[in-house]
Amino acid sequence: MKRTDDRLVPVLLICVQAVVWPGAELVRGDVPPASALLVSVLVAGPVTAALALRRARPVVALLFVSAACALGAGPLPAGAMAVLGTAGVALALYTVATERDTFTAVLCVVALASWQLLQNISLHGLSERDGLDLVLTALLYATACGTGLLVRRARRVRRTGERMLRRAEAERHRLPAVERRRMERELHDVSAHHLTAVVVTAGAALGLRERRPELAREALEFAAETGREVTRALGAVRAPAPSREELPSPQERLRDLVVGFRRLDQRVEYEIGPLPDGVVADAAYGIVREALTNVARHAPGAATTVRCRYGDTRTDVVVASAAPPAGAAGHGADLGSGRGQGFLRSRAREAGGTLTSGPTADGGWEVRAVLPGRTAAPMEASVPRGYRLAQVTAAVGLCLQPLLPVLVVRSESTSSGSQVSAGVLFALLAAAQAVALLWLRRAPRAALGVLLGLAVPWPVAMAVGGYTGPVVVPPALSMVATCVALAADAARRAAGPSPGGPGPRPGSFSSAAGLLAVVPLAAVAVHAVAASAAVLHRGTDLPGWVVAGAATAGAALTAGAARWGGAVRGRRYRADRGVREERLAAWTEEAVREAWAERRRIAAGLESTVLARAADMVAEAEAGRLDATAGRAREALAAMRALLDTVREGEPDPAGPELRPQPTLQALDLLARQCRATGREVEIRLTDRVPRRLPTAVDLAAYHAAETMLAAGGEEPAVLELDADDHLLTLTATGLPGAGLTAVRERLAERVTALGGTLTAERRGPWCLRLPLAGAPVRERGDEEGAGER
Numbered sequence: 001m002k003r004t005d006d007r008l009v010p011v012l013l014i015c016v017q018a019v020v021w022p023g024a025e026l027v028r029g030d031v032p033p034a035s036a037l038l039v040s041v042l043v044a045g046p047v048t049a050a051l052a053l054r055r056a057r058p059v060v061a062l063l064f065v066s067a068a069c070a071l072g073a074g075p076l077p078a079g080a081m082a083v084l085g086t087a088g089v090a091l092a093l094y095t096v097a098t099e100r101d102t103f104t105a106v107l108c109v110v111a112l113a114s115w116q117l118l119q120n121i122s123l124h125g126l127s128e129r130d131g132l133d134l135v136l137t138a139l140l141y142a143t144a145c146g147t148g149l150l151v152r153r154a155r156r157v158r159r160t161g162e163r164m165l166r167r168a169e170a171e172r173h174r175l176p177a178v179e180r181r182r183m184e185r186e187l188h189d190v191s192a193h194h195l196t197a198v199v200v201t202a203g204a205a206l207g208l209r210e211r212r213p214e215l216a217r218e219a220l221e222f223a224a225e226t227g228r229e230v231t232r233a234l235g236a237v238r239a240p241a242p243s244r245e246e247l248p249s250p251q252e253r254l255r256d257l258v259v260g261f262r263r264l265d266q267r268v269e270y271e272i273g274p275l276p277d278g279v280v281a282d283a284a285y286g287i288v289r290e291a292l293t294n295v296a297r298h299a300p301g302a303a304t305t306v307r308c309r310y311g312d313t314r315t316d317v318v319v320a321s322a323a324p325p326a327g328a329a330g331h332g333a334d335l336g337s338g339r340g341q342g343f344l345r346s347r348a349r350e351a352g353g354t355l356t357s358g359p360t361a362d363g364g365w366e367v368r369a370v371l372p373g374r375t376a377a378p379m380e381a382s383v384p385r386g387y388r389l390a391q392v393t394a395a396v397g398l399c400l401q402p403l404l405p406v407l408v409v410r411s412e413s414t415s416s417g418s419q420v421s422a423g424v425l426f427a428l429l430a431a432a433q434a435v436a437l438l439w440l441r442r443a444p445r446a447a448l449g450v451l452l453g454l455a456v457p458w459p460v461a462m463a464v465g466g467y468t469g470p471v472v473v474p475p476a477l478s479m480v481a482t483c484v485a486l487a488a489d490a491a492r493r494a495a496g497p498s499p500g501g502p503g504p505r506p507g508s509f510s511s512a513a514g515l516l517a518v519v520p521l522a523a524v525a526v527h528a529v530a531a532s533a534a535v536l537h538r539g540t541d542l543p544g545w546v547v548a549g550a551a552t553a554g555a556a557l558t559a560g561a562a563r564w565g566g567a568v569r570g571r572r573y574r575a576d577r578g579v580r581e582e583r584l585a586a587w588t589e590e591a592v593r594e595a596w597a598e599r600r601r602i603a604a605g606l607e608s609t610v611l612a613r614a615a616d617m618v619a620e621a622e623a624g625r626l627d628a629t630a631g632r633a634r635e636a637l638a639a640m641r642a643l644l645d646t647v648r649e650g651e652p653d654p655a656g657p658e659l660r661p662q663p664t665l666q667a668l669d670l671l672a673r674q675c676r677a678t679g680r681e682v683e684i685r686l687t688d689r690v691p692r693r694l695p696t697a698v699d700l701a702a703y704h705a706a707e708t709m710l711a712a713g714g715e716e717p718a719v720l721e722l723d724a725d726d727h728l729l730t731l732t733a734t735g736l737p738g739a740g741l742t743a744v745r746e747r748l749a750e751r752v753t754a755l756g757g758t759l760t761a762e763r764r765g766p767w768c769l770r771l772p773l774a775g776a777p778v779r780e781r782g783d784e785e786g787a788g789e790r
């Protein structure tokens with residue numbers, strides 16, 4: 001995404017400022033003094049330069065622009081700093097909101113508005129000015145800050161989606177290779193331990209048959225038993241249990257790596273937490289391995305600490321080594337290629353993270369990587385509490401600065417009146433509305449009620465404060481906060497339920513369908529009454545019904561525009577989310593199908609060669625023919641080695657993508673592995689009551705139902721449990737989004753209804769799918785060549 005040149009807007013602002021002053025003065029024939037022109041140039045130039053460089057130091061740029069405009073406005077005539085002092089400061093504040101965290105942005109806007117209010121009070125008191133300009137300025141600052149926060153949030157959501165898609169795409173190409181390596185490893189174990197043992201035992205018994213005939217009987221019994229064990233083991237290779245495999249976890253792999261370096265006399269301590277299998281775990285393993293290798297080369301014997309923590313938003317991998325012991329010689333220092341640091345950074349970057357390395361204060365070396373966590377959200381550095389305290393202290397000092405002259409210098413004259421100006425009252429009402437907006441997400445109904453209630457005091461503040469400005473402006477300002485709430489509600493409705501997010505709360509006005517029209521109507525009525533009261537109190541020649549009608553029409557148009565804008569934003573977000581979820585689901589389906597096709601390709605070779613010869617070996621052993629048993633064992637071993645060569649080559653499926661077999665329940669382990677690799681915790685539970693013989697349609701439908709459920713998204717860990725009785729196969733899923741996702745329910749209901757099953761999806765409970773086992777052709781779950789092919 002290309003970003004607009006940061007110099008464009010500041011140049012436009014200074015041009016507009018030149019048109020306002022001194023351009024307007026020159027058009028009227030009044031030539032400003034040379035000193036004023038010089039001061040304006042000395043102020044506008046640095047301000048424009050600071051705005052052009054605002055992204056490098058947003059907070060510093062904001063402070064500089066605000067202070068320079070405030071100092072320059074003193075000796076200059078009115079309007080000389082109007083544009084730069086308002087729009088320029090708003091631009092700097094917008095940049096702070098987009099480039100810094102929310103706390104810093106809100107603190108800046110509150111401190112800036114408070115400083116201007118207290119500065120005005122210290123100069124003019126509480127009753128000498130209406131102060132509406134302060135409210136308008138504060139509204140401009142709040143708008144700039146809010147817009148910046150929305151842009152920052154949208155940018156964060158977009159980056160999170162992009163990271164997730166990149167992660168899913170990487171896992172899509174990785175899953176078939178992982179499945180191929182798994183089967184290759186297990187096939188090698190079978191050939192290396194079982195078949196080789198049979199060949200060796202039978203050969204030894206044949207050689208000693210004359211001297212020790214009892215060995216022949218023992219060899220035959222061993223061959224028969226081992227042949228049956230080979231059949232069972234190969235059956236497990238073809239159809240592993242859909243629960244978590246008994247393979248070394250990433251955590252165990254890292255611990256074994258550390259133990260291996262300890263055997264090399266390296267002093268390594270570790271603190272390694274659980275990691276999901278996938279790109280993040282591979283990157284963490286590679287980073288730790290390379291870092292420990294560098295320590296062994298350059299600082300042998302140095303105390304080293306390995307820390308690996310997997311969290312919701314980030315995964316921290318730290319390898320820190322102390323200074324090497326005195327007299328330790330790095331015998332392997334000249335063995336490196338000099339590219340290790342570059343490889344480390346590229347490995348972290350490919351996983352979607354960052355890596356830094358450098359010397360420590362005690363003379364050691366530290367490698368620190370920040371990788372994606374469960375949610376694949378962009379990583380943000382944590383801010384120490386001391387820094388937050390310093391921020392608040394600086395903001396409070398800035399706000400109190402205008403009061404120092406009042407506290408130090410004794411004033412000999414007091415304000416001529418005791419009446420509080422309307423501007424102060426307006427500022428208090430606006431502050432109360434801002435506080436209500438802050439509670440909009442937690443308590444929407446209460447926040448909206450407070451906003452509507454605060455619309456009534458604005459005409460009262462106009463009368464009490466003696467406001468003499470435009471009568472329509474205060475009621476219009478009072479409606480800004482309400483429009484923000486209406487737009488947020490419309491956006492939330494249009495965006496739909498968030499995957500994995502909680503359902504509507506009981507206190508939310510979005511949870512009641514009947515309030516869909518009541519909320520905007522109530523807002524229009526309250527603000528129309530407030531505006532009519534303000535106009536009629538000021539006095540007008542128009543009839544009351546005309547004033548009321550105009551106020552109602554204006555409030556209705558404003559509220560309608562706010563609802564429309566929020567709905568457009570919500571629909572756009574929903575469309576982007578839908579596209580992202582479709583791509584994730586498509587890539588998951590493609591990865592599982594490719595891995596399933598790889599499994600079926602290897603399984604076909606097992607069934608046509610190895611299993612057949614293993615069965616012949618068992619038959620010969622049971623018949624008591626040792627020579628034939630040894631021959632069949634050698635044939636099975638040769639067939640296994642040939643199959644291993646085929647597996648290593650990774651030849652594509654000759655049937656092509658269109659004719660690949662559809663996954664069944666035996667592919668649930670692949671589906672769960674793919675979901676875990678992309679950051680979603682999924683657990684599959686298969687009870688012993690699920691029969692080994694399932695109807696083809698039920699087997700396919702159950703898998704596709706599980707795939708559809710997991711494709712619905714969600715951030716909570718998901719659990720799929722399969723159970724069965726004499727007549728029904730039950731699939732229960734927990735940790736999925738609420739039943740408000742109608743598209744998912746419709747797809748599941750269509751698939752279930754076709755087989756005569758039922759679907760139960762509670763709002764905050766488990767999803768339960770029941771499929772009848774009777775009335776459909778039955779096949780063996782391990783025998784599915786060609787079943788479900790497209």
